[in-house]
Amino acid sequence: MSGSAFFEVDDLHVHFASRAKLFRETPPPVKAVNGISFSIEPGKTFGLVGESGSGKSTVARAILQLVDVHAGTIRLDGDDVTNVPRPKELAFRKKVQAVLQDPFSSLNQVHQTRRIIGDGITRHFKIKPGPEREQRIINLLDEVGMSTEFLDRYPYEMSGGQRQRVSIARALAVEPELIIADEATSALDVSIQSQVINVLQRVQAETGVAFLFIGHDLEVVKHVSDDVGVMYLGYLVEQGDADAIYEGPTHPYTEMLVASIPMPNPIMQASRRELRQSFNNDAEPPSPARMPPGCPFENRCPVALDICREEMPEPSPAHHGGQVRCHLHTSGPELGGESVVEFIKTEARGQVAV
Amino acid sequence: MTATTSVAQSPRRRFWGRMFKNPLGIFSMIWFVILLIAWVWPELLATHDPLQQDVTLQRLFEGPSRDHWLGTDQLGRDWYSRVIFGAGYAFRSILIAMTIAVVVGVPLGLFSGWRGGRVDRAIMWVNDVLFSLPIILLAMAVIIILTPSLDNAMIGVGIAMSTRFTRLTRAVTLQEKEELYVDSARITGLSTRTILARYIAPNLLSSLIVQAAIISGAIILIGATLSFLGIGASLDDPDWGVMLNRSRELFRVEGVWQVVPPGMALILTVLSFNLLGDAIRDAIGRDSSNNALSITKRTAVTAATTPHATGPDVVLSVRDMDVEFPDQSGRVSQILQGVSLEVRAGETLGVVGESGSGKSMTMLSALGLTPAPGRMTRGSVQFGGRDVTNLTESEWQAIRGKDVGVIFQEPIAVLNPAIKVGRQIAEPLMIHQNLSKKAALQRAGELLAEVRVPDPVRRLDQYPHEFSGGMAQRAGIAMALACEPKLLIADEPSTALDVTVQGQILDLMAEVQERHKMAIILITHDLGVIAEAADRVLVMYGGQVVETASADDIFFRPKHPYSRALLDTMPQSHDGHGELPVIRGMVPSATAWPQGCRFAPRCDFVTDACTNDMPALETIGGDLVRCVRHGEIQLVPEEEMQA
């Protein structure tokens, strides 16, 4: 990875220390994020997917300085922004903003839209409440497709989709270079979700802001992203071009995710079901507090090798231009970064007798 | 998530509205006005000098009279006037103790909660030690160090009460600190001071006011107790506690009246503070007077006009169901309107629609579980050919869990946290099949194995919090299937689960359906899940059925514009990264349905005919559709029709 990217996360680790207990040995820390690296170009979107508890939000919170980084570096415009010190915090906030998951609790219930959006303008551009600030707020509302009648609304007077647009306007207010959208559309109804996604994409086209788009719905993430990363239990198991990964996943877990997406088409879905079922084993993912020494996906993987139980695979290059962390590419069948779909189809059938 | 209520009152208006509607709140406010006058200007209310004794010794221990409204005490002093002057002592006590309690407690709690970590734990440990000691004891400690006086006692009480405020403030701060909007404020770049002052404090304030009202009552009680013991106010003062102290020997001889005037004043004042606290809390918070047991009173249900589906394989048939909810102001909103459905043995009926469209309410109402204060006002329900519309709760008990099993959306929340999972699965078996506990537990183990929970016997002995979401949902399925019901209703069984687990749960349901030949109603908002599992589909919008058809028809030949639009907005329907089709506008709320067709404001095909009258639910060859233009509009492009 070159050191000149606009935004870059390099070997990020976040650990949550367990609380020390009287008369007992302290349990090991929970390793929520384990050596994650990726970069985002200006005006592009990097998507992060994974199941709940895989560490997606922790990555976001680490970038946003809401949790401490254990090791690794985060760079923005060439500056190190890992654990930004207090005096530099304001400058950092000016560049990086966020839209968070829950459209209700991410807005203060006792503030009106004007205040929610205006606070950032006042803070970063030193524009006191007045006509100039008002105009800016109106422009921002317009940008997210809302009229001026919403200026005086409280969050509880708006629908989920409207609240989420206000969140986007609040993020845009400080004219950031990067917006982190953490499950920004997950709580919305499908018809509203598509409205909000369109707003995000239009804003990007107009302002050239970069996005880190986090979600658990691979379909949605793929739709908005240029590149995606797939997380499993704190590891980035695969990353690369969004469409290419979707077409030809190189990691068994990615393939499992893709196969699990239910398609709104009964005929297609009937054939996909069979593929999905070849994965089914009922094991649960290991607890993040007690990670196995080898590949964390090993107990659910239909094509695990012997080495998988002992050794954590290292990242290797994949056909989609990105990287993958799976022994299949370097040991056993030595797929060398090619799609794992065909291999699983033939292998899994034999192994997993349902 | 419900949609906008654009008519929402401002919180302040709603607060005062509720306060003035609460008779107990009004009572306490009136009492406070009297007390305040008694405190600020006692001469205005008093009829005598509270210290004036009867030197003639003629008028001691009198009962109420024109001259002495509440009689006289052992020295012939006027009880009424003494009680009036006593108010001042009570308020003085509150003032001293409350000032100390708030000034010490609130900042400490804020600091401790915001700071967190070791500092927080140390502060809270000391606080909890003090908290657990009797307040009277702490007051005694301060009194003996200084000298016995009410003011000194109140210093002790204030310190003791500060622990209450520290606890509360810290709890609220901790909770608020975790809120996303505080994160958002930090991300915006606001300073800690701004966040504490403008974000945390306002939310803290309401809890503090409630707490302060209740603590004021406690302060008066403790002050009076100390004075009664003779270690509070000076024995010459007209303080309520002191008056009671003087009466404590006399009442045995002179009768109980000697206790009544100061005693009542004391009790009424404390009561008012408590009622005020309750009234404020009720005015702020939500109404909790309804619960799962408050079954709405039976009212006549207007009969359905549409005939029921017939045939030996019809398991459940619902016709023309209306469900209404009165809100707090007594207005009635119609949550469900004319819902009809049926499901046959071996068939899966998918119910799809956006949030708030009434999917869950349909299921609950069909099972007689409409949450209070809602009620079914029209319609008819048949279960296995039997009319169950007007069953009593105990008649329903024999059906629920036995002939119909339910799986809920939140797998962990529906398990009782205090009961072992095995015992919960065994419960329906013990109720409906009269199995012994031992036999039922053994069967529960088999059921867990059947839903492929690894290590089922060990799992029986665990509590719900030891289960992951996916495992809990399997346990939920085991529970619903325990008595091999004829119908399984699954309300968003996989929505809260990861997509990889979702597939497993759906497979599991298909597997058990195959084995037991039961009917399934599968509620979901995800058309993908419908495509995977449903044979027939029912589409809901705004509390109504808008279309029912076979799964293939819904996906390839939809008749209702909403069905079509729902399909289009799914990202799965799109390759590439271009703009997604949307349904404009937003989901309407039950308090303000649009005129005519409820989808009209968002529909691309709307005409005048749509907004005049509500479209009827029409039958077209076995399928239903609610759209006036269903015959004339083309929802499927030609080329797709051929494919």
Place this chain on the structure above:
Amino acid sequence: MAKYIGFRLLATIPLMFAIAVVTFLIAVAMEANGSIAIQVCGEGATPECVSAVEENLGLDDPIPVRFIQWLGDVVSGDLGASLLDENASVAGLIGERIWASVSIVGFSLVIGITIGMVMGIMAAIRPGGLLDRSLSIVAASVIAAPGFIIGMMLSWGIAIELGWLDPIGYTPLSESVTGWFTSILLPSIALGMPTIAIVQRQLRSSMANALQSRYVLAARARGVGRAPLIRRHALPNAMVPTITVFGFRAAAAIGLTTAVEIVFGIRGMGELLVTAILNRNVTVLQGGMLIVGLVVAVVNLLVDISYGFLNPKVRLAK
């Protein structure tokens, strides 16, 4: 469970230590403002008398040394002698009185939790019903009434007017079981009535919450009947906050029994503490507060243990 109880027991030690420190500091503070010596030697005391007293009490040593000495004495059961009467040991004085107080507080708590639970459940079954509304008004009024006023009312009505029981006095359990019971009955009711009301209110509201929960709805959907729904599903969960509140009330009752005892002319801890304060008899007060504090610690321990029984999460937490 045994492990949990053991752990809670260990956790009580620092609490007891903290109580000891607070108690000890009272004497230090009193000595700092010179009030101890004055109490013994009288106002306008000669400096000789003062220094004699201070030497006697060992007040010359540095504070930590004195604390350790004092703590050593306390642990071996020696609470010193009364400041005003060298022949009266504080431990002896307390021993004479503590059982009356413990009887009243203990019995009042038994009354409070049992009757309070029954009434709380009755109110929760039909929220908003006639019973619920009348109980809630009665409960609010009783919570507002201090035990000593209730005591005076009971004493006047039941003991004096009706003559059913003695209005004053305490009979130790060792003398007569029925005598003991009748002598603590009225004081316990007086002290227990607010406890009943507090338990009732809390249980009613936490039952209402539990009955609104998803798991109760789910149990109904399984065909669970009304009675088991309340008894097995709602009650155990509703008891957790109720026990918390009951624990707070228990501590408060230990303090409030002083006033109730005085109404019924019972020579318990109340009288001992109040006279000690009025006489500024620091050794007696210290000893008395220490013992009361320890009783509170024991009550807290019992509350914690019952949590463990009610809440599997607490019990199983590692």
